[in-house]
Amino acid sequence: MASFGSIRAAIFDKEEKKQQYQAHILGLNAYDRHKKFLKDYASFYEDERQKQEKLPIKTDQDTLREGYRFIRSEEDDMDTSWEQRLVKRYYDKLFKEYCIADMSHYKTGKIGLRWRTEKEVTSGKGQFVCGNKHCNEQEGLASYEVNFAYFEAGENKQALVKLVACDSCAKKLLYRKLKEKEREERIREKEEEKIREKEEHRKKREREETDEDTAKANDRAKGKVRSSTSTCDDKDDYEDNFDAYMQGMFL
Structure with a gap:
């Protein structure tokens, strides 16, 4: 608890500052006093206005x-x-x-x-x-x-x-929805195109295999003909040589 002496000193200080302020005010002309009062008012209430501006204001529209x-x-x-x-x-x-x-x-x-x-x-x-x-x-x-x-x-x-x-x-x-439908149609067309390409590739491969088998069969057939022809030629040569040998034996 503050003592009586400290309270009296605070009162005297306050009174002294008040007298000094009044003396300063009395020494100013009307215009300077006006500017002084406005400055003091602004400095005193500025903090209060800032606090009020920071407070959230809820309007009916916000509600x-x-x-x-x-x-x-x-x-x-x-x-x-x-x-x-x-x-x-x-x-x-x-x-x-x-x-x-x-x-x-x-x-x-x-x-x-x-x-x-x-x-x-x-x-x-x-x-x-x-x-x-x-x-x-x-x-x-x-x-x-x-x-x-x-x-x-x-x-x-x-x-x-x-x-x-x-x-x-x-x-x-x-x-x-229209874009999704178009996208699905494009995807379906691409899948169908892939299926067609695979089918065409399969058919092409089957045709190539068939042609290859046919070519091999033809080659085998030609090989048999050549083999049988050469065999006949060797037999004729052998008979001719045998006849000549026999003729030489009896001469």
């Missing part, structure tokens, strides 16, 4: 982003906090018959879907106008039931929703 659900469940409706009540009021204002699609990244298979607003329902967007966010085509529209798979609140979810699209946007909607 909607955190609590919004594409399809609300009974558990969501049972939550009676003001945040969930705000989200539910916003959710009830949406028209959940047809969807609006964002196909900006359709080539990667990422298509965003959301429910229509009152303004879009009034203008016919998503029902009588193409449901693609960036398309206003009104001809050649068709309704599609899309299996929308999405990640929300830390869970993987799925929902069947309706989407109206023109022919061009329908191709974007089915882009990945």
Whole structure:
């Protein structure tokens, strides 16, 4: 506990500083005093403003982003906090018959879907106008039931929703499936081409083997003919020589 002497010294110091400050202020003109007061005010409240700016400020939009659900469940409706009540009021204002699609990244298979607003329902967007966010085509529209798979609140979810699209946007909607089908067709064509090449190679090899066997058979046949011809010639020579020898013996 502070002593009486230390408390009195602190009071005297404070009073002395106050008198010095007042004397300094009284020695300034009106403009200099104005600048002095502004400087002191800024230096005194600057730390407080910085602290306030660092504090997280949660707006209604942040609340909607955190609590919004594409399809609300009974558990969501049972939550009676003001945040969930705000989200539910916003959710009830949406028209959940047809969807609006964002196909900006359709080539990667990422298509965003959301429910229509009152303004879009009034203008016919998503029902009588193409449901693609960036398309206003009104001809050649068709309704599609899309299996929308999405990640929300830390869970993987799925929902069947309706989407109206023109022919061009329908191709974007089915882009990945069409590409996969084309890829499968190319793979099947390559496999069929390999099978045809193997079959042709097999037939060619069989023809070559057949020709080789035929050539060998012909060579063997020619060899037998030459062998039999030479044998006959040797026999004739032997008979001629024998006759000549016998004639020599009896002469």
